[in-house]
Amino acid sequence: MVRMSETSIPATTSTEVEPVLSVRGLRKVFGTQVAVDDLSFDLLPGRSVAIVGESGSGKTTVARMIVGLEKATAGTIIACGRDRSKPARRGAERKLRGREVQIVFQDPYSSLDPRQSGANLIDEVLRVHHDHDSAARTRIVGELADIVGLDRRQIHAMPRALSGGQRQRVAIARALATAPRVLILDESVAALDVSIQAQVLNVLADIRDERGISYVLISHDLAVVRQLTEDALVMQRGVVVEQGRTVDILDNPQHDYTQMLRASVPGPGWKPQRMRERLKSAQAAAAKP
Amino acid sequence: MSIEILDPVAEAEEAAPSRRRLRGLGVIGWVSIGVIVLALLLAIFGPIVRPFDPNLSDLSFANVGPYGSHLLGFDGQGRDVLSRLMEGARTTVLGAGFVALIAVVIGTTLAIATAWFGGKFDATVSAGIDVLFAFPGILLAVVAAAVFGPSLFSAGLALAIAYSPYVARVLRGAALKERSMAYIAALEVQGFGAWRLCARHLLPNISSLIVAQGTILFGFAMVDLAAISFLGLGVQSPQADWGVMVAEGKTGLLQGYPLVSLVAVLCIVAVVAAVSFLGERLDAGSRDVRR
Numbered sequence: 001m002v003r004m005s006e007t008s009i010p011a012t013t014s015t016e017v018e019p020v021l022s023v024r025g026l027r028k029v030f031g032t033q034v035a036v037d038d039l040s041f042d043l044l045p046g047r048s049v050a051i052v053g054e055s056g057s058g059k060t061t062v063a064r065m066i067v068g069l070e071k072a073t074a075g076t077i078i079a080c081g082r083d084r085s086k087p088a089r090r091g092a093e094r095k096l097r098g099r100e101v102q103i104v105f106q107d108p109y110s111s112l113d114p115r116q117s118g119a120n121l122i123d124e125v126l127r128v129h130h131d132h133d134s135a136a137r138t139r140i141v142g143e144l145a146d147i148v149g150l151d152r153r154q155i156h157a158m159p160r161a162l163s164g165g166q167r168q169r170v171a172i173a174r175a176l177a178t179a180p181r182v183l184i185l186d187e188s189v190a191a192l193d194v195s196i197q198a199q200v201l202n203v204l205a206d207i208r209d210e211r212g213i214s215y216v217l218i219s220h221d222l223a224v225v226r227q228l229t230e231d232a233l234v235m236q237r238g239v240v241v242e243q244g245r246t247v248d249i250l251d252n253p254q255h256d257y258t259q260m261l262r263a264s265v266p267g268p269g270w271k272p273q274r275m276r277e278r279l280k281s282a283q284a285a286a287a288k289p
Numbered sequence: 290m291s292i293e294i295l296d297p298v299a300e301a302e303e304a305a306p307s308r309r310r311l312r313g314l315g316v317i318g319w320v321s322i323g324v325i326v327l328a329l330l331l332a333i334f335g336p337i338v339r340p341f342d343p344n345l346s347d348l349s350f351a352n353v354g355p356y357g358s359h360l361l362g363f364d365g366q367g368r369d370v371l372s373r374l375m376e377g378a379r380t381t382v383l384g385a386g387f388v389a390l391i392a393v394v395i396g397t398t399l400a401i402a403t404a405w406f407g408g409k410f411d412a413t414v415s416a417g418i419d420v421l422f423a424f425p426g427i428l429l430a431v432v433a434a435a436v437f438g439p440s441l442f443s444a445g446l447a448l449a450i451a452y453s454p455y456v457a458r459v460l461r462g463a464a465l466k467e468r469s470m471a472y473i474a475a476l477e478v479q480g481f482g483a484w485r486l487c488a489r490h491l492l493p494n495i496s497s498l499i500v501a502q503g504t505i506l507f508g509f510a511m512v513d514l515a516a517i518s519f520l521g522l523g524v525q526s527p528q529a530d531w532g533v534m535v536a537e538g539k540t541g542l543l544q545g546y547p548l549v550s551l552v553a554v555l556c557i558v559a560v561v562a563a564v565s566f567l568g569e570r571l572d573a574g575s576r577d578v579r580r
Contacts, residue, residue: 105471
């Protein structure tokens with residue numbers, strides 16, 4: 001099995017620019033179960049990295065560790081030059097971290113407080129982080145609504161009155177309110193239907209072009225990965241099996257598991273039977289020491 | 290985009306979630322509200338507008354039935370029953386309200402704290418709550434009366450402490466569920482503190498359950514307080530109280546003059562039943578009002 005976690009991201013810019021997010025030897029153990037093992041990557045400003053893999057491969061655990069919802073068993077996470085491997089002790093440190101890395105979750109239905117409109121939510125986030133007066137906050141709420149493509153009525157509506165796609169736009173606006181350098185998208189478009197998915201992806205692509213924000217895209221959808229990222233990691237059972245440029249990985253997968261993932265995308269001539277055989281051989285390969 | 294158009298019905302319902310909850314009350318719910326409002330008005334204004342002095346005794350009128358302006362007649366000591374009912378509404382209703390309020394405040398605090406911090410804190414407090422469960426409320430009130438002397442305050446406080454585990458147990462589950470929602474995690478990532486998250490986001494989202502719990506407890510508290518007063522460990526005779534009136538009427542009951550005990554019991558039953566029906570409906574409403 002090829003272990004590529006030591007391989008750094010392509011060397012085009014890595015010498016002169018400091019990464020906004022740098023993960024080294026990240027490991028998470030739940031009881032006796034190793035959820036993530038020895039994961040390392042660098043994320044450069046304005047670039048995006050994808051973490052792909054099937055359900056249960058440890059992708060979401062990586063995301064939760066980066067934002068501090070889960071404590072890493074071992075390894076370091078450095079965002080914007082500051083170490084965040086240990087839980088934040090003080091409120092000021094927590095807020096500071098909130099301005100560095102933000103996250104958009106998968107489920108648009110549980111990720112908004114049912115009793116708070118998008119405008120109120122963003123207003124509250126701004127009040128917690130900054131000393132803006134109410135006029136300034138209203139202006140920023142309007143700007144964020146424009147960026148994510150919500151009209152005045154939608155941003156002031158309660159979540160119950162919004163569709164899944166609209167809620168996810170509110171969640172993106174909330175994440176952007178603190179102007180983070182890194183945005184983690186944890187299957188953020190997976191729960192949306194395809195046309196809405198495309199709209200939200202376009203919004204995300206535009207935001208990146210305008211703000212120079214970096215994405216960590218966690219997805220099992222290879223089409224989404226290709227559209228949004230330059231670099232990618234493939235995870236299987238908590239271990240990175242392939243790491244490199246997205247284009248190379250998707251067009252010329254080296255590892256059996258990546259080939260299997262790639263072949264799992266339904267297309268012309270796609271047969272479940274053939275998939276099963278590939279899955280078996282990939283699992284057999286992974287089981288080998 | 291047809292998919293993104295706002296649903297006008299959903300929006301209208303959004304405008305008034307509380308109104309939607311009230312619509313589901315039905316006839317019994319509205320009658321219950323009427324009874325409760327009447328009881329509250331009596332508790333507030335009863336002692337002011339009562340027709341006669343509730344403690345003015347004239348033994349020549351003992352156990353005389355409804356007579357002239359004395360609409361409910363006299364009790365065994367010749368006191369006006371209607372005036373005593375109106376006077377007693379205050380201690381009975383407000384006493385139960387006080388018990389329910391204290392129990393809900395203690396129970397909610399414990400529930401949110403255990404759900405939020407989890408781990409050892411949760412295990413320790415939950416074990417303490419299990420121990421408290423073992424004590425019946427009345428027993429605790431009797432002990433309190435023995436230690437602090439019989440009074441409405443000590444009995445009420447003992448009941449409130451005895452009830453709080455029930456609130457804590459029910460609300461802890463709801464708070465745990467809310468705690469695991471992604472919006473709480475998202476706000477944690479924003480750097481929000483525990484205090485703000487609990488007070489501004491978690492608490493409001495379990496508030497309908499809190500109200501329902503409080504309403505149900507109010508009914509229990511009224512019955513238990515009346516029982517304690519009946520035993521002579523709560524409100525002290527001759528002060529008017531519905532539980533005291535049931536106790537005072539029991540000699541008349543044996544002599545064939547059941548009116549005093551009967552009207553006092555009817556008042557207790559009416560208010561308790563109304564509160565229970567309403568609590569049940571609010572509880573059911575709180576379940577389908579969300580999402």
